[in-house]
Amino acid sequence: MSVFAATLRRELLLGLRTPAEIINPLFFFVVVVSLFPLALTPSPETLRLLAPGVVWVAALLAVMLSLDSLFRRDEECGALEQLLVAPGELYLPVLARLCAHWLLTGLPLVLVAPLLGYMTYLPVEVLDTLWQSLLLGTPALTVIGAIGAALTVSVRRGGILLALLVLPLYVPVLVFGAGSVGRALDGMEVSSVLAVLGAILALAVSLGPFAVALGLRISSGD
Amino acid sequence: MYFESWSALWQMGTHGPYVWSAFGIGVALIAANVAWALWHSRTVRADLKRQLQRQAMQEKP
Amino acid sequence: MSPTTPTSPILRVEQLGCERDERILFRDLAFQACAGEIWQVAGANGTGKTTLLRILAGLHGFHDGRVRWQVPGARHASAHDQILFLGHLAGLREELTAQENLRWLCALHDQPAAMIPAALSAVGLAGYDDAPVATMSAGQKRRVALARLWLPGKAVWILDEPFTAIDATGVEMIEQRLRKQAAAGTLVIYTSHHRLATDTRQIHLGGQGA
Amino acid sequence: MTETARPVPGHFYLWSGLGLLVAVALYVFWQAPQPNRTVLVVGGYLLSVLFYFGAVRYPHWYWQALVRWYHQLGSPRHFYRISGVLLPYLVALSGGLLLVGLIWGLAFSPPHHEQGNSYRIIYLHVPAASGAMMGYMAMGICGLVSLVWRMKMAEVAIKAIAPFGATLAAVALITGAIWGRPTWGTYWIWDARLTSMLILFFMYLGVMGLQNAIADPRQAGRAASLLSLVGIINVVIVRYSVDWWHSLHQGSSMSIFGAGGSQIHPSMLAPLLISMFGTYFLFAVAVLIRTRTEVLWRERRSRWVKEVLR
Numbered sequence: 194m195s196v197f198a199a200t201l202r203r204e205l206l207l208g209l210r211t212p213a214e215i216i217n218p219l220f221f222f223v224v225v226v227s228l229f230p231l232a233l234t235p236s237p238e239t240l241r242l243l244a245p246g247v248v249w250v251a252a253l254l255a256v257m258l259s260l261d262s263l264f265r266r267d268e269e270c271g272a273l274e275q276l277l278v279a280p281g282e283l284y285l286p287v288l289a290r291l292c293a294h295w296l297l298t299g300l301p302l303v304l305v306a307p308l309l310g311y312m313t314y315l316p317v318e319v320l321d322t323l324w325q326s327l328l329l330g331t332p333a334l335t336v337i338g339a340i341g342a343a344l345t346v347s348v349r350r351g352g353i354l355l356a357l358l359v360l361p362l363y364v365p366v367l368v369f370g371a372g373s374v375g376r377a378l379d380g381m382e383v384s385s386v387l388a389v390l391g392a393i394l395a396l397a398v399s400l401g402p403f404a405v406a407l408g409l410r411i412s413s414g415d
Numbered sequence: 416m417y418f419e420s421w422s423a424l425w426q427m428g429t430h431g432p433y434v435w436s437a438f439g440i441g442v443a444l445i446a447a448n449v450a451w452a453l454w455h456s457r458t459v460r461a462d463l464k465r466q467l468q469r470q471a472m473q474e475k476p
Numbered sequence: 477m478s479p480t481t482p483t484s485p486i487l488r489v490e491q492l493g494c495e496r497d498e499r500i501l502f503r504d505l506a507f508q509a510c511a512g513e514i515w516q517v518a519g520a521n522g523t524g525k526t527t528l529l530r531i532l533a534g535l536h537g538f539h540d541g542r543v544r545w546q547v548p549g550a551r552h553a554s555a556h557d558q559i560l561f562l563g564h565l566a567g568l569r570e571e572l573t574a575q576e577n578l579r580w581l582c583a584l585h586d587q588p589a590a591m592i593p594a595a596l597s598a599v600g601l602a603g604y605d606d607a608p609v610a611t612m613s614a615g616q617k618r619r620v621a622l623a624r625l626w627l628p629g630k631a632v633w634i635l636d637e638p639f640t641a642i643d644a645t646g647v648e649m650i651e652q653r654l655r656k657q658a659a660a661g662t663l664v665i666y667t668s669h670h671r672l673a674t675d676t677r678q679i680h681l682g683g684q685g686a
Numbered sequence: 687m688t689e690t691a692r693p694v695p696g697h698f699y700l701w702s703g704l705g706l707l708v709a710v711a712l713y714v715f716w717q718a719p720q721p722n723r724t725v726l727v728v729g730g731y732l733l734s735v736l737f738y739f740g741a742v743r744y745p746h747w748y749w750q751a752l753v754r755w756y757h758q759l760g761s762p763r764h765f766y767r768i769s770g771v772l773l774p775y776l777v778a779l780s781g782g783l784l785l786v787g788l789i790w791g792l793a794f795s796p797p798h799h800e801q802g803n804s805y806r807i808i809y810l811h812v813p814a815a816s817g818a819m820m821g822y823m824a825m826g827i828c829g830l831v832s833l834v835w836r837m838k839m840a841e842v843a844i845k846a847i848a849p850f851g852a853t854l855a856a857v858a859l860i861t862g863a864i865w866g867r868p869t870w871g872t873y874w875i876w877d878a879r880l881t882s883m884l885i886l887f888f889m890y891l892g893v894m895g896l897q898n899a900i901a902d903p904r905q906a907g908r909a910a911s912l913l914s915l916v917g918i919i920n921v922v923i924v925r926y927s928v929d930w931w932h933s934l935h936q937g938s939s940m941s942i943f944g945a946g947g948s949q950i951h952p953s954m955l956a957p958l959l960i961s962m963f964g965t966y967f968l969f970a971v972a973v974l975i976r977t978r979t980e981v982l983w984r985e986r987r988s989r990w991v992k993e994v995l996r
Binding site: 195196198199200202203206207210211266267269270271272274275276277278279280281286410413414415 | 530533534535536537538551552556557559561563564565566567568569570571572576579580581583584585586
């Protein structure tokens with residue numbers, strides 16, 4: 194079995210054996226979005242206006258919170274150093290691990306987002322843009338956040354530090370992601386904005402795993 | 416000088432408080448940063464010197 | 477590549493030095509190791525045995541001096557593809573079974589996954605293939621990790637405290653394995669307070685130097 | 687390779703320095719409302735002559751000088767010696783430029799035709815903002831150098847740049863907020879530049895936080911290197927994304943000079959440029975002080991440090 198397939202298989206197995214790790218970010222996402230009507234107002238006009246930002250920020254935080262444990266478990270049991278002493282480039286195993294993580298935590302968010310959009314009174318036409326933007330945006334969030342997770346893996350209680358490192362890096366994705374939904378809400382075309390999101394995703398996926406691998410090596414003391 | 420008097424410079428029309436507070440805070444922050452760097456440099460040098468002297472004392476007898 | 481005679485060193489360590497947390501662990505360490513030799517890294521706790529092994533395995537980069545590998549058949553100068561490194565952590569996830577853990581490690585390290593059941597039975601864990609690692613005792617977990625010693629394809633073994641949590645028969649079994657593989661040309665470098673019965677070379681850390 | 691063995695002649699530095707001065711002068715005149723054509727033509731001629739001598743005729747001088755500087759900067763001991771020689775000049779230069787630029791801007795330059803006297807805040811705001819930006823760029827470059835060539839000095843430099851850069855970003859934010867009060871009637875507005883600066887400030891805090899969280903200095907240095915290298919890409923994308931976001935919502939923009947920078951009057955521009963260069967030199971001073979401290983600490987066991995401290 195190739196390194197990519199073996200790693201993907203292992204990560205998916207691990208995810209399925211610990212379902213809390215999949216369900217918790219999703220649960221967080223749903224709860225946070227449903228807090229906003231309670232905190233603000235149940236009026237459809239206001240909620241509709243705020244919905245793109247609310248759903249996107251909640252998704253972003255859900256992805257970020259799921260990342261703290263991305264490499265920590267492997268670091269604690271020594272599997273991470275087995276990854277680092279492996280021959281060959283770390284790009285593929287790291288990419289496989291990020292793919293698995295996105296499939297388990299990011300994809301459910303994308304699937305649930307239209308429902309939350311509907312509950313915050315987004316028009317049905319806009320829901321398409323919502324899930325499309327999240328489909329392009331959440332993998333980028335996973336990859337970018339993984340750089341921070343790799344750098345803080347040796348730091349005990351690195352959760353808050355991870356947020357401090359990663360949130361500024363999330364700004365472009367948030368701006369274009371929520372912006373695309375906002376534009377759709379205003380009835381403007383969104384394909385150009387989605388294209389920018391796609392470009393960010395391409396950049397993140399092509400360069401990100403190298404940075405993650407380097408971060409892991411640095412954290413192990415190299 | 417553009418202003419006719421020192422008090423005119425101080426007041427700057429009605430904008431004096433803004434301009435002077437901005438400059439005051441900004442310059443103070445920057446100065447504090449440089450001063451902190453200098454203070455740190457001094458304490459580190461003093462520490463290292465003390466360490467060296469202690470080592471020299473230990474080696475003598 | 478020129479043919480390597482049994483006596484030409486495959487590992488050269490030159491002026492190796494490392495400090496950690498304001499403390500010099502070791503300095504000017506130099507030795508040469510050949511294929512088929514067994515090296516024991518000895519020293520009291522906290523003298524840098526684990527750090528030395530991590531440097532040799534390429535995990536720790538903050539050191540002075542040089543580590544040069546010349547392993548026949550290695551694809552890179554770092555010889556990563558010929559080194560088997562077992563840290564003091566077993567490297568096994570509790571949620572996975574012994575078989576699943578080893579299969580991933582095999583894919584990662586270019587070792588044949590088909591031989592995993594045989595390797596598991598060699599360490600006395602026949603029938604434990606599908607047992608989750610979480611249900612195993614500390615000694616059994618260590619045995620799962622050590623099962624990789626029964627998989628082929630590595631010319632250098634770097635083992636950090638391989639005998640921890642292993643019972644007397646297990647220690648005997650692993651010793652035999654180390655001797656047998658060394659006779660077949662594997663370079664074994666390990667840390668332990670346990671001295672093997674056979675002829676081993678020693679590196680003393682802490683005070684005396686190499 | 688007999689060529690590379692030839693020493694760098696002294697007049698090479700003269701030529702290059704003159705070229706730099708001419709480039710700065712050209713830059714200043716380019717900003718002028720009606721650029722003096724004669725100056726541009728003569729300056730361009732001079733510049734091309736210098737370029738010819740410096741880069742076309744004797745390119746190996748440049749290369750040699752670069753290699754030599756690189757090696758000297760990379761060695762802690764040489765760095766300590768050179769920076770010690772340089773530091774007094776830098777202090778004098780930055781102090782002089784800042785004094786002239788700030789006093790000129792505060793007391794001598796004419797008021798803005800729309801904003802009156804409040805615009806004088808830009809003489810601190812713009813230098814601080816551009817210094818913070820340049821600082822992060824410098825950090826990213828140091829990060830690249832440290833990761834690719836494992837140069838210890840670059841790690842030290844990152845640690846030294848971050849605190850001062852963060853301070854400059856904070857100063858830019860505070861002065862921008864105070865400037866906003868008489869101009870927009872509020873202390874804070876989600877203006878594109880202020881927002882970018884806020885994110886830059888957070889990114890500085892991130893680098894400093896990571897530095898402090900990791901105990902091993904080498905590991906902390908390399909981690910900060912990677913973060914600032916990733917950050918430098920992010921800075922660029924943030925700038926574009928925030929501009930786009932701002933145009934989407936059509937907020938007010940902090941345009942001190944009117945549309946496009948070219949309309950600023952030279953009597954306002956000159957003190958601004960002077961205080962900008964003063965700030966850059968002050969940045970260099972702050973970084974050198976911190977770098978020298980850190981180098982002494984890290985190399986405390988070596989003989990040269992003991993000699994320096996004696």
